Amino acid sequence: MIKKTVWSPDTCDCKIEYEWNTDDSASSRKHTVSKILNVCEAHKDLADNATKFLSVLEENQRKNILYGKIVENIDSVTEEKTKSDGTTYRDLKTNCKFNWSFDKDRKLIVDLVGFTTTDKDTIETLIQNDNKLNGKVVIN
């Protein structure tokens, strides 16, 4: 069965309807754009819907991958938090901030608050070792 979902990423103002086939296993499942309901300034000039979707997805994943790596690797800025159902997860300490934006070239600019120089050096190394991030992120 073909299912459709509308996705509004937090990384731009695009609004994309995509579809996938529930008969496909999760590992081979392909998400294909079916409709672009809104296109933002940054993505409006891209060639076609598939290119727009890929670009929006890449930017959103880039931000999430970087955040995940920081929480996973930099113990000094994270703490254990508890969800309402009692399960715990690691997240940034309340006094540490991951403030992000994209510049006009769609580079991810991240202002880290409450991080030491050593933390930032470790993050730079994590970025350099990941080809999804390398050259596409600026840490301040």
Ligand SMILES: [Zn+2]
């Ligand atoms: Zn967009």
